[in-house]
Amino acid sequence: PDGFGELDRRAIDTARILAMDAVQKVGNGHPGTAMSMAPTAYLLFQKWLRHDPSDPNWVGRDRFILSMGHSSLTLYVQLYLSGYGLELDDLKALRTWGSQTPGHPEVNHTPGVETTTGPLGQGVGNAVGMAMAARRERGLFDADAAERESLFDHTIWAFASDGDLEEGVSGEASSLAGTQQLGNLVLVYDDNKISIEDDTTVAFTEDVGKRYEAYGWHVQHVDDGEDLAALDAAFAAAKAETTRPSIIVLKTIIGWPAPNKQNTGAAHGSALGDDEARATKEILGFDPEQSFEVAPEVIEHARKVVARGQEAHAAWQKGFDAWKQGNPDGAALLERMRTRTLPEGWAEKLPSWDADPKGVATRKASGEVLAALYPEIPELWGGSADLAESNNTAVKGEPSFLPASRQTKMWSGGPYGRTLHFGVREHAMGAIMNGIALHGGTRVYGGTFLTFSDYMRGAVRLAALMQLPVIYVWTHDSIGLGEDGPTHQPIEHFAALRAIPGLDVVRPADANEVAVAWRTILENNDRPAGLLLSRQNLPVVDRGEFGSAEGTARGAYVLAPASNEASGGTPEVILMGTGSEVQIAVAARERLEADGVPTRVVSVPCVEWFAEQDDAYKNELFPPAVRARVSIEAGVPLGWREFVGDAGRIVGLTHYGASAAYSVLYEKFGLTDEAVVAAARESI
Amino acid sequence: PDGFGELDRRAIDTARILAMDAVQKVGNGHPGTAMSMAPTAYLLFQKWLRHDPSDPNWVGRDRFILSMGHSSLTLYVQLYLSGYGLELDDLKALRTWGSQTPGHPEVNHTPGVETTTGPLGQGVGNAVGMAMAARRERGLFDADAAERESLFDHTIWAFASDGDLEEGVSGEASSLAGTQQLGNLVLVYDDNKISIEDDTTVAFTEDVGKRYEAYGWHVQHVDDGEDLAALDAAFAAAKAETTRPSIIVLKTIIGWPAPNKQNTGAAHGSALGDDEARATKEILGFDPEQSFEVAPEVIEHARKVVARGQEAHAAWQKGFDAWKQGNPDGAALLERMRTRTLPEGWAEKLPSWDADPKGVATRKASGEVLAALYPEIPELWGGSADLAESNNTAVKGEPSFLPASRQTKMWSGGPYGRTLHFGVREHAMGAIMNGIALHGGTRVYGGTFLTFSDYMRGAVRLAALMQLPVIYVWTHDSIGLGEDGPTHQPIEHFAALRAIPGLDVVRPADANEVAVAWRTILENNDRPAGLLLSRQNLPVVDRGEFGSAEGTARGAYVLAPASNEASGGTPEVILMGTGSEVQIAVAARERLEADGVPTRVVSVPCVEWFAEQDDAYKNELFPPAVRARVSIEAGVPLGWREFVGDAGRIVGLTHYGASAAYSVLYEKFGLTDEAVVAAARESI
Structure with a gap:
C-alpha cells in the first residue's frame, strides 16, 4: 500500500512475535490467528480504521470488532502498536489477574475494545447492530446530510473466524444485514480452514462467499493474508460499496510462519513451545533468544497513527462544533445519549x-x-x-x-x-x-x-x-x-x-x-x-383499595395488607406471587380472611430490585416472625424457598404445560386460590 | 402424478377445509399453511412417504418431520386421511385439553408424529439428525449392503417454513448436512414469503436456494404449490439424488384459496372467520353451511394408503426376517436398541x-x-x-x-x-x-x-x-x-x-x-x-477413608461422616457441595473437626436424582435436627436454600468470573475452606 515500507513489514512481524511470546509466557492462549491476521489487522489500524487512539470514545470513530475473541492478541497488539495505552508489560500480563489483557477482549476494561467477544458468532451480530445503530443515529442527528457527508457516517469493521461463521447467530445477523443493505459494514472472514479439531473439512465445507452472495452481500476474495496490496485494494472496494455490506473472504495460514505448527489446530489454542517460537523468530529475522523484542523505531513508526488520528479528529471536530452550533436540539440529544440520561418530565x-x-x-x-x-x-x-x-x-x-x-x-x-x-x-x-x-x-x-x-x-x-x-x-x-x-x-x-x-x-x-x-x-x-x-x-388492581403500583420499583411491595394490620396486628400468613398469579393470591387472601386468617399479599415483580432494598424494608415486607408464607408462580419452584423459608409452601409447576385454554390449564395444574389456601393452612 | 385423479384433488381440498374448520371451531390456531401445503403433504403421504399407517413404528419406514409445528394441521389432516387412527372428532378437538391434536405436534402423544416441533428451526436439525442416525444404524446392521439395497435404507422428509430457515439452528444443521452429504434427506421449503409480520420482505430477502447450493445441497425449484406434476417430479429427483441432501424451494400462497386472506400474515396465525371460511368453501365447491365435510368416497380413497403401506411393510418384513436369520447379533442389537436396553455386564x-x-x-x-x-x-x-x-x-x-x-x-x-x-x-x-x-x-x-x-x-x-x-x-x-x-x-x-x-x-x-x-x-x-x-x-477421593462413589447414583450421599457419628452422635454441621467444590468442603471439615466441631460432608452430584429418593434417605442425609448447614458451589446461590434451610449459609458466586489462573480466582472470589469454615460457624 501507498506509504508502507520496511518498518511496516517489521511491525507486522513484531505483532506475530508478541502474540507468540505473550502466550508462551502465560503458558496458554491462542497465538495462531494473531500471527496470521497480523498483516490485516495492522493495515486496518494503520490506514483504514478511522480512529484517534488518544480518544477511544470519539463519536466520529469507526468501530472495530474482533468476533473471534480468543484471538484477543490480534487486537491487544494493535492497541499496543497504535498507542491506545497498552504497553509491553500489559502484553506480558496476558490472561492474569487484574491485567488489561484478559483472555478474551472485554469492553469497559481495555481502552479500544468495543465489545466483549469470545462466544463465537456474537461479534458478527454486534457489528450488524452497530451498523444499524450508526444509521439510526445519523437519522436522529443529521438526517439530511448527503451520503458520506455526515459527521456521523463511519464504518464498522469486523474480523470473524471459521467458528464465528459456523455459528447460526452470525448467519441470522448476516442475512438481516443483507436485507438492511448495510453499506457501512465490512466483515473480514479469516478463512484459514483450521479450528480446534484441526482441518475444518470434517465439519465446515460450505462455500462461504456464495452464502454471503445469497444474503445480498458484496463478496470479495483475497487469496493470501500476506498480500498487503490485495488487502488494501479489497478494503478500498469494501469501503466504496455503500449499498450492501461487504465481506472479504481472506485466505490465511494459521500460525504463519511457524515452521511446524502453521496450519494446524495446535497453533490455534496452545502455546507454540520454546523451540517452535525460537524457530519462528529466526525465520522472521528476530533474535531467537529474546522475548517481546520490539525495535524502538518500529514502535515509534507504528505510533505515528496517533498523530494521524488526532488530525482526523481535529478536522472532524471543526465540523462537529459547527453542527452543534446549528443543531442545539440534536446536540442536547447527543449529550443525553452519551450520558444515557433521559429528558426531564x-x-x-x-x-x-x-x-x-x-x-x-x-x-x-x-x-x-x-x-x-x-x-x-x-x-x-x-x-x-x-x-x-x-x-x-x-x-x-x-x-x-x-x-x-x-x-x-x-x-x-x-x-x-x-x-x-x-x-x-x-x-x-x-x-x-x-x-x-x-x-x-x-x-x-x-x-x-x-x-x-x-x-x-x-x-x-x-x-x-x-x-x-x-x-x-x-x-x-x-x-x-x-x-x-x-x-x-x-x-x-x-x-x-x-x-x-x-x-x-x-x-x-x-x-x-x-x-x-x-x-x-x-x-x-x-x-x-x-x-x-x-x-x-x-x-387491573384497584389501587384505591390496594397498595400503590409504585411499589413495583422496589421489586416487591405490600399489595394487600392483612385485615388486622391497620390495628397494629401482624399477618398470620403472607402470600406472594408474580405477574398473572398475583390475582390468585388476592383471591386466596379473600377466602382466608373470610375464614378469619389475617392474610397479607405481597406482589414481587422483580426479585433483583427487591434484593437491592435495605434490610428494614425487607423485614417490613416479610417480618421474620411471620413464618407462614406461600408463593405462587406458574413456573418451577426454584428460588422461592429463599422467600418462603423452611415453614413456607411453594405453589408452582414441576412439569411442562399442555395445549388447552389457559383457564383449563390453571385448574388442571392446581394453580388456584384453593391450592394457595390449602398451602397457607399447611404453612400455618 | 400417475394414478392421481379427481378423488385425490377432492381429498386435497378436503384437507384445506378441515384445517380451516378445525381452527374455526377452537377459535385460534394456524390455518393458512395447512391450506397451501395440502397438495404437497397429500402427495407425500399418498405416494412418496414409505409408511404403514397401521404400524407407525415400523423400523423400515421413512420419517416425516413438520418443522413448522404451528402448522400441525398439515400433519394431523394427513394422519386422519391416511388412517393413522386420528378421526374427525380428533380434528374437532384441536388444541383442547387431552386431545390427540395439541397446538403443536407432540411425539409419543399422537401416532405418526415423529418429533415435537414448534420452536422454529428445530425440526430441520431433527431431520438432519435422523438422516445421520439412519446412516449410522445401517452401518451397525447392514454395512455391506449395496446402495439402496438395505432394509435400513429410507428417506427423511421434512417441511420447513420461512421462519424455520431464518433461525440459525437450521442453517447450522443444513451446513453440516452438506458436509455429511446426506443423500437420504429431502427438505421442502414452503417459500410463501409470509410470516407473522406479513410480507417477509421486511426481514428475509436472501436467496435461500443459493444459500443451500453454497452448503452443497441439491436444489430444485417448484414455482407453484398447486402443481402436483411438478412436485411429483421434484420428489422423484430428490429421491434419486443420493450423494447430497435435497431441498425443494416450493412457492406457495399461504391460505390459498381464501379469497381475502390468502397471502397475508392474518392467514398464518388466526382463524379465517366465518365469512371467509364460507367463501373459501364455495370456491372449492364445498357446502358453505357445513363444517368438517368429508365425502365418504374421499376418505375411503385416501385410506387405501393403509393397504399399500401394509403391502410394502409385508414385502420388507420378508427381507427383514431373512436378515434376522442371517444376522443374529445384529438382530439382538436391534432388539436392544428398540427397547433401549443395555447389554449384560x-x-x-x-x-x-x-x-x-x-x-x-x-x-x-x-x-x-x-x-x-x-x-x-x-x-x-x-x-x-x-x-x-x-x-x-x-x-x-x-x-x-x-x-x-x-x-x-x-x-x-x-x-x-x-x-x-x-x-x-x-x-x-x-x-x-x-x-x-x-x-x-x-x-x-x-x-x-x-x-x-x-x-x-x-x-x-x-x-x-x-x-x-x-x-x-x-x-x-x-x-x-x-x-x-x-x-x-x-x-x-x-x-x-x-x-x-x-x-x-x-x-x-x-x-x-x-x-x-x-x-x-x-x-x-x-x-x-x-x-x-x-x-x-x-x-481422587480416598474411598477407603470416605464414602463409596456408589452414592452418586442416589444424587447425594455422605462422603465424610462427622467424627462423632461412629459413636452414634449427630453432626453439628453439614457441609455440602458439588464437583470441584467438594474438595473445599472436605478441607473445611478437617479444620472444623480439628476445632472440635463434628462435621459431615455430603457430596451432591445430582439434585434431580436425590429428589427421587425416599424421605427416609433424605432425612438420613440431612437430618432435620441439624440446621447448621453450608453449601459450596462455584455458581449462583439459586436453589441451595432448599438444602441449607433458613439457618444455613450458601457459599457461591453472585457475579461473573475473570481471566486468571483458577487457583487465583478461587482465592480472590472467596471459594475457600476458610470461607466455608466461617459460614459454618455463622450457621451454627
Missing part, C-alpha cells in the same frame, strides 16, 4: 389504568406505554423477532427501520425508521441489540415469546456481562398463553433468567405495574432487563 | 481410580469411561462442537462419522463412523442429537463448554420435553477453567440447567463419581442428562 407521560376486573393483558399495557413514551424519548426504539403484533412492540404510525425498497403493504418506513424487524431470529436480535447499545446511546428493546428467550440466551448473558441497558419484551410468559402448548409455554424461564447475574427480570401483575416497571427499567442505564408479560388479560 | 467394564491427591480432571475421567464402554455398547456414539480434545469426547482409534472424502490428516473414518464432528454449532448439535435419539436406539452424546449450553438451550429443552436419552458432555464447568475469563466461565448455568424439568444435571466430584454418573445416566433411558465436568484436576 418524560415519566409524566406514562399512562395509568383505572381499576378493571376484566382487565388488560400486560403485553398490551406495555404497548401503550411505548406509544406514550415514543414522542418523549426519541432514542427509544425497538421491534420484535417477527411477533410485532403479539409482543405489542410496534408503535402505530411509526416508520419501520428499512431501506426504502424493503417497505411492504403493512410496513412503511425508511433507512432512519424506528420499528425494527428482526425476522425469526431471536439470537441475532440479542446480539444486534448489544451492538446497538454499544454503538451509541439509543435505548433498544426487542420482543419475542418468553420461551424463546432460550434461543437468545447467549446474547442475553453478554448484555448482562457488559452491563448494557437493553430491554427484552418477553410476552406470552406462562401457561397462560394457552393453546399453543408445551413448546411455547415457559415453565423454567423465570428461574433460569433470574439466575443470570446482572439481568433484571420483571414480571408485572397488572397494567399499572407495567408502567412503573418500564419507568424503572429505563431509569437503570447500566444493565439489561427482561419484561415478562402476559398474553391473557389480567385484572 | 457392560457396567463391569467401567474404570475406577485409586486415591490420588493430585487427581485427574473429571473431563479426562469421562473420556476414559467412554473408551472403556465403546467396545461394550456399539450403539454409544458422539462427538463435540469442535472441542473434541477439550471435551474428551473422541475415543482414540475410533473412526469418524464422515463421507470418505471428508477425512483429514487428524480424523480418518467413513460413512458409518462413530466420532461425530458437529463443528462450532452447539444449537444444531442439540437438535441433531434429538433427531438421532428419535430415529432409533443409538445413545448419542455431544460435548461443548458448559457456558455454551446457553447456545443449545432451545434443543436441550426439547430433549427434556420429549424425554430423549441424549447426553451432554459439558466440560470446563466453572471458573476453574481459568484464563479464558468471564465469557467462558459458567456461573449461572448450574441453576439454570437444574431449572429445566426432566433434565438430569450431574456434576461429579471426582473420577469415581464420573464412572457412576455415566453408568446411571446410561441406565436412564427416558430422559436427557448433562455431565458437568472440570477442566482442572480434581483429587
Whole structure:
C-alpha cells in the first residue's frame, strides 16, 4: 500500500512475535490467528480504521470488532502498536489477574475494545447492530446530510473466524444485514480452514462467499493474508460499496510462519513451545533468544497513527462544533445519549389504568406505554423477532427501520425508521441489540415469546456481562398463553433468567405495574432487563383499595395488607406471587380472611430490585416472625424457598404445560386460590 | 402424478377445509399453511412417504418431520386421511385439553408424529439428525449392503417454513448436512414469503436456494404449490439424488384459496372467520353451511394408503426376517436398541481410580469411561462442537462419522463412523442429537463448554420435553477453567440447567463419581442428562477413608461422616457441595473437626436424582435436627436454600468470573475452606 515500507513489514512481524511470546509466557492462549491476521489487522489500524487512539470514545470513530475473541492478541497488539495505552508489560500480563489483557477482549476494561467477544458468532451480530445503530443515529442527528457527508457516517469493521461463521447467530445477523443493505459494514472472514479439531473439512465445507452472495452481500476474495496490496485494494472496494455490506473472504495460514505448527489446530489454542517460537523468530529475522523484542523505531513508526488520528479528529471536530452550533436540539440529544440520561418530565407521560376486573393483558399495557413514551424519548426504539403484533412492540404510525425498497403493504418506513424487524431470529436480535447499545446511546428493546428467550440466551448473558441497558419484551410468559402448548409455554424461564447475574427480570401483575416497571427499567442505564408479560388479560388492581403500583420499583411491595394490620396486628400468613398469579393470591387472601386468617399479599415483580432494598424494608415486607408464607408462580419452584423459608409452601409447576385454554390449564395444574389456601393452612 | 385423479384433488381440498374448520371451531390456531401445503403433504403421504399407517413404528419406514409445528394441521389432516387412527372428532378437538391434536405436534402423544416441533428451526436439525442416525444404524446392521439395497435404507422428509430457515439452528444443521452429504434427506421449503409480520420482505430477502447450493445441497425449484406434476417430479429427483441432501424451494400462497386472506400474515396465525371460511368453501365447491365435510368416497380413497403401506411393510418384513436369520447379533442389537436396553455386564467394564491427591480432571475421567464402554455398547456414539480434545469426547482409534472424502490428516473414518464432528454449532448439535435419539436406539452424546449450553438451550429443552436419552458432555464447568475469563466461565448455568424439568444435571466430584454418573445416566433411558465436568484436576477421593462413589447414583450421599457419628452422635454441621467444590468442603471439615466441631460432608452430584429418593434417605442425609448447614458451589446461590434451610449459609458466586489462573480466582472470589469454615460457624 501507498506509504508502507520496511518498518511496516517489521511491525507486522513484531505483532506475530508478541502474540507468540505473550502466550508462551502465560503458558496458554491462542497465538495462531494473531500471527496470521497480523498483516490485516495492522493495515486496518494503520490506514483504514478511522480512529484517534488518544480518544477511544470519539463519536466520529469507526468501530472495530474482533468476533473471534480468543484471538484477543490480534487486537491487544494493535492497541499496543497504535498507542491506545497498552504497553509491553500489559502484553506480558496476558490472561492474569487484574491485567488489561484478559483472555478474551472485554469492553469497559481495555481502552479500544468495543465489545466483549469470545462466544463465537456474537461479534458478527454486534457489528450488524452497530451498523444499524450508526444509521439510526445519523437519522436522529443529521438526517439530511448527503451520503458520506455526515459527521456521523463511519464504518464498522469486523474480523470473524471459521467458528464465528459456523455459528447460526452470525448467519441470522448476516442475512438481516443483507436485507438492511448495510453499506457501512465490512466483515473480514479469516478463512484459514483450521479450528480446534484441526482441518475444518470434517465439519465446515460450505462455500462461504456464495452464502454471503445469497444474503445480498458484496463478496470479495483475497487469496493470501500476506498480500498487503490485495488487502488494501479489497478494503478500498469494501469501503466504496455503500449499498450492501461487504465481506472479504481472506485466505490465511494459521500460525504463519511457524515452521511446524502453521496450519494446524495446535497453533490455534496452545502455546507454540520454546523451540517452535525460537524457530519462528529466526525465520522472521528476530533474535531467537529474546522475548517481546520490539525495535524502538518500529514502535515509534507504528505510533505515528496517533498523530494521524488526532488530525482526523481535529478536522472532524471543526465540523462537529459547527453542527452543534446549528443543531442545539440534536446536540442536547447527543449529550443525553452519551450520558444515557433521559429528558426531564418524560415519566409524566406514562399512562395509568383505572381499576378493571376484566382487565388488560400486560403485553398490551406495555404497548401503550411505548406509544406514550415514543414522542418523549426519541432514542427509544425497538421491534420484535417477527411477533410485532403479539409482543405489542410496534408503535402505530411509526416508520419501520428499512431501506426504502424493503417497505411492504403493512410496513412503511425508511433507512432512519424506528420499528425494527428482526425476522425469526431471536439470537441475532440479542446480539444486534448489544451492538446497538454499544454503538451509541439509543435505548433498544426487542420482543419475542418468553420461551424463546432460550434461543437468545447467549446474547442475553453478554448484555448482562457488559452491563448494557437493553430491554427484552418477553410476552406470552406462562401457561397462560394457552393453546399453543408445551413448546411455547415457559415453565423454567423465570428461574433460569433470574439466575443470570446482572439481568433484571420483571414480571408485572397488572397494567399499572407495567408502567412503573418500564419507568424503572429505563431509569437503570447500566444493565439489561427482561419484561415478562402476559398474553391473557389480567385484572387491573384497584389501587384505591390496594397498595400503590409504585411499589413495583422496589421489586416487591405490600399489595394487600392483612385485615388486622391497620390495628397494629401482624399477618398470620403472607402470600406472594408474580405477574398473572398475583390475582390468585388476592383471591386466596379473600377466602382466608373470610375464614378469619389475617392474610397479607405481597406482589414481587422483580426479585433483583427487591434484593437491592435495605434490610428494614425487607423485614417490613416479610417480618421474620411471620413464618407462614406461600408463593405462587406458574413456573418451577426454584428460588422461592429463599422467600418462603423452611415453614413456607411453594405453589408452582414441576412439569411442562399442555395445549388447552389457559383457564383449563390453571385448574388442571392446581394453580388456584384453593391450592394457595390449602398451602397457607399447611404453612400455618 | 400417475394414478392421481379427481378423488385425490377432492381429498386435497378436503384437507384445506378441515384445517380451516378445525381452527374455526377452537377459535385460534394456524390455518393458512395447512391450506397451501395440502397438495404437497397429500402427495407425500399418498405416494412418496414409505409408511404403514397401521404400524407407525415400523423400523423400515421413512420419517416425516413438520418443522413448522404451528402448522400441525398439515400433519394431523394427513394422519386422519391416511388412517393413522386420528378421526374427525380428533380434528374437532384441536388444541383442547387431552386431545390427540395439541397446538403443536407432540411425539409419543399422537401416532405418526415423529418429533415435537414448534420452536422454529428445530425440526430441520431433527431431520438432519435422523438422516445421520439412519446412516449410522445401517452401518451397525447392514454395512455391506449395496446402495439402496438395505432394509435400513429410507428417506427423511421434512417441511420447513420461512421462519424455520431464518433461525440459525437450521442453517447450522443444513451446513453440516452438506458436509455429511446426506443423500437420504429431502427438505421442502414452503417459500410463501409470509410470516407473522406479513410480507417477509421486511426481514428475509436472501436467496435461500443459493444459500443451500453454497452448503452443497441439491436444489430444485417448484414455482407453484398447486402443481402436483411438478412436485411429483421434484420428489422423484430428490429421491434419486443420493450423494447430497435435497431441498425443494416450493412457492406457495399461504391460505390459498381464501379469497381475502390468502397471502397475508392474518392467514398464518388466526382463524379465517366465518365469512371467509364460507367463501373459501364455495370456491372449492364445498357446502358453505357445513363444517368438517368429508365425502365418504374421499376418505375411503385416501385410506387405501393403509393397504399399500401394509403391502410394502409385508414385502420388507420378508427381507427383514431373512436378515434376522442371517444376522443374529445384529438382530439382538436391534432388539436392544428398540427397547433401549443395555447389554449384560457392560457396567463391569467401567474404570475406577485409586486415591490420588493430585487427581485427574473429571473431563479426562469421562473420556476414559467412554473408551472403556465403546467396545461394550456399539450403539454409544458422539462427538463435540469442535472441542473434541477439550471435551474428551473422541475415543482414540475410533473412526469418524464422515463421507470418505471428508477425512483429514487428524480424523480418518467413513460413512458409518462413530466420532461425530458437529463443528462450532452447539444449537444444531442439540437438535441433531434429538433427531438421532428419535430415529432409533443409538445413545448419542455431544460435548461443548458448559457456558455454551446457553447456545443449545432451545434443543436441550426439547430433549427434556420429549424425554430423549441424549447426553451432554459439558466440560470446563466453572471458573476453574481459568484464563479464558468471564465469557467462558459458567456461573449461572448450574441453576439454570437444574431449572429445566426432566433434565438430569450431574456434576461429579471426582473420577469415581464420573464412572457412576455415566453408568446411571446410561441406565436412564427416558430422559436427557448433562455431565458437568472440570477442566482442572480434581483429587481422587480416598474411598477407603470416605464414602463409596456408589452414592452418586442416589444424587447425594455422605462422603465424610462427622467424627462423632461412629459413636452414634449427630453432626453439628453439614457441609455440602458439588464437583470441584467438594474438595473445599472436605478441607473445611478437617479444620472444623480439628476445632472440635463434628462435621459431615455430603457430596451432591445430582439434585434431580436425590429428589427421587425416599424421605427416609433424605432425612438420613440431612437430618432435620441439624440446621447448621453450608453449601459450596462455584455458581449462583439459586436453589441451595432448599438444602441449607433458613439457618444455613450458601457459599457461591453472585457475579461473573475473570481471566486468571483458577487457583487465583478461587482465592480472590472467596471459594475457600476458610470461607466455608466461617459460614459454618455463622450457621451454627
